[in-house]
Amino acid sequence: FGQEYHYCGTVTSTQDVARKLAESGAPHGTVVLAEKQSQGRGRRGRVWSTPTGSGLYFTIILRPQLSLSELSLLPLMAGVAVREACGVGYLKWPNDLLTEKGKMAGLLLEADVRGEEVHHVLLGIGINVVPEGLPEGAVGLGSYIKKVSRVEVLSRILFQLETWTGMTEMAVLQAWRKYSGTLGRQVRVQTAKGPIEGLAVDVDARGLWIEHEGVRTCITAGDVSLVEP
Numbered sequence: 001f002g003q004e005y006h007y008c009g010t011v012t013s014t015q016d017v018a019r020k021l022a023e024s025g026a027p028h029g030t031v032v033l034a035e036k037q038s039q040g041r042g043r044r045g046r047v048w049s050t051p052t053g054s055g056l057y058f059t060i061i062l063r064p065q066l067s068l069s070e071l072s073l074l075p076l077m078a079g080v081a082v083r084e085a086c087g088v089g090y091l092k093w094p095n096d097l098l099t100e101k102g103k104m105a106g107l108l109l110e111a112d113v114r115g116e117e118v119h120h121v122l123l124g125i126g127i128n129v130v131p132e133g134l135p136e137g138a139v140g141l142g143s144y145i146k147k148v149s150r151v152e153v154l155s156r157i158l159f160q161l162e163t164w165t166g167m168t169e170m171a172v173l174q175a176w177r178k179y180s181g182t183l184g185r186q187v188r189v190q191t192a193k194g195p196i197e198g199l200a201v202d203v204d205a206r207g208l209w210i211e212h213e214g215v216r217t218c219i220t221a222g223d224v225s226l227v228e229p
């Protein structure tokens with residue numbers, strides 16, 4: 001990963017730049033990194049604000065040899081790789097990296113699927129590094145690691161992604177469960193069909209499994225929050 005590397009000053013979103021590159025044939029593992037994004041975006045249409053110099057904002061173009069049904073493991077795999085690279089925090093389904101002080105990293109996957117084939121995936125990663133000047137509820141990696149270097153964090157993430165893309169589904173799920181801050185907790189999930197509450201019992205490539213009054217439901221997309229006892 002990172003053989004082809006694009007370093008940008010200000011862009012709308014690294015996802016936009018990466019999409020154009022992917023459409024014009026950029027290879028698997030191409031990295032697009034920006035200092036600042038004027039329209040950085042998060043999951044579910046949210047804004048990802050990126051104060052200059054505070055973090056790492058980049059997109060990796062993946063051209064995985066995957067079928068449509070295998071695509072669902074990628075978000076979990078990417079979360080595990082980022083957790084391993086940062087060395088702190090826990091994962092909130094599907095792939096946010098949090099610590100007890102707040103959100104440290106967010107991941108956004110946008111897939112271009114043509115028929116049954118995955119043409120490319122844009123894996124966008126935003127990591128808060130410098131602890132100062134962050135929005136409410138966010139925390140920087142620099143709060144945990146002294147003298148943190150953005151280049152080093154980037155290279156660790158690329159290395160972990162290369163490692164984890166070669167792992168089996170079982171290994172990815174085991175690691176995700178180990179780093180999970182969601183499983184075993186009472187959660188509320190906002191889904192397109194409305195909120196669902198229950199005990200988060202497991203995660204697999206199909207989604208997050210929630211148990212309520214003896215019935216298990218699989219959540220494939222949504223926003224999870226913990227319900228305090």
Ligand code: BTN
Binds near residue numbers: 014041043126
């Ligand atoms: C989320 O937490 O909802 C996902 C946040 C993803 C942010 C990154 S920063 C680099 C890439 N470009 C974007 O516009 N978003 C992702």
